[in-house]
Amino acid sequence: MQVFVTGATGWIGSAIVDRLLEAGHKVTGLARSDASAALLEAKGAQVRRGDLDDLDSLRAGATDADAVVHLANKHDFANPAVSNRAERGAVQAIGDALAGSHRPFVLASALAFLAPGRLATEQDRSPFHGIDSLRGGSENLALELVAQGVNTVVARFAPTVHGEGDHGFVAALVATARAKGASAYLGDGTTRWAAVHRGDAGRLVRLALDQRVPAGTVLHATAETGIPTRDLAEAIGRGLGLPVVSVPADQAGEHFGWLSKFCGADMAATSDATRALLDWAPSGPTLFEDLDSGCYYR
CATH class of the missing domain: 3.40.50.720 (NAD(P)-binding Rossmann-like Domain)
Incomplete structure (x- = not known):
């Protein structure tokens, strides 16, 4: 084809x-x-x-x-x-x-x-x-x-969509944490991101x-239906050796910039129908496994 x-x-x-x-x-x-x-x-x-x-x-x-x-x-x-x-x-x-x-x-x-x-x-x-x-x-x-x-x-x-060389949302969160001296999540950090x-x-x-x-x-x-953004911030904080903090909603734009609207969005999803239709079984590392590998900090 x-x-x-x-x-x-x-x-x-x-x-x-x-x-x-x-x-x-x-x-x-x-x-x-x-x-x-x-x-x-x-x-x-x-x-x-x-x-x-x-x-x-x-x-x-x-x-x-x-x-x-x-x-x-x-x-x-x-x-x-x-x-x-x-x-x-x-x-x-x-x-x-x-x-x-x-x-x-x-x-x-x-x-x-x-x-x-x-x-x-x-x-x-x-x-x-x-x-x-x-x-x-x-x-x-x-x-x-x-x-x-x-x-x-x-x-x-x-x-x-994570992995070695990622320059998307997670890489942007890592860069923001470095620049601000703290790994942050918005509000109570219960909004979720699929991965x-x-x-x-x-x-x-x-x-x-x-x-x-x-x-x-x-x-x-x-592959993962919804990772709480607080858990994501904590993993980044561990990786960078930085404190983890909550940012109130009225300071989201100042802290996260263009990322702020996504940090406050609940973006969780299943893939049950997709897996059944395609016989697709995700087998790659999880997001936390990639974060723990250090590839986002090099």
């Missing part, structure tokens, strides 16, 4: 590319820089130059592929409207290219703000619609493409493509 992957050199994307190549698939990765192109070529993948604003390149990549995995995102936390609009435009462009073909389209989505206060399941539907909503409402847009003959599969990734190891996340997407799961399927890439 020829698979077109956006975000192919990113944290999750590079793991997915590795799993696809190991399984014998051919991969074309979207690359916006010479460095990204070189990384893909070194793995044996093909390169299509472009970015999320180059809709012609996205359409061409999708047209030439047997399947598409869309992971790229601008992640502009200072100006989220830029990210939201780019995401929606990219999904629409890919959908236009795949319409009527019934080819697989795996869309990377998120669990943030999906089901506050309870465990989210694959049956929950995203509350975000329209270009001005979170991620441009791309999950619902992609699912609407099913009616146009696109085999959309939504893969919702845990907020913490999955990067290798397990990559294998999930490969299984979804290999098994040609039905159009409209929602998958959850979660």
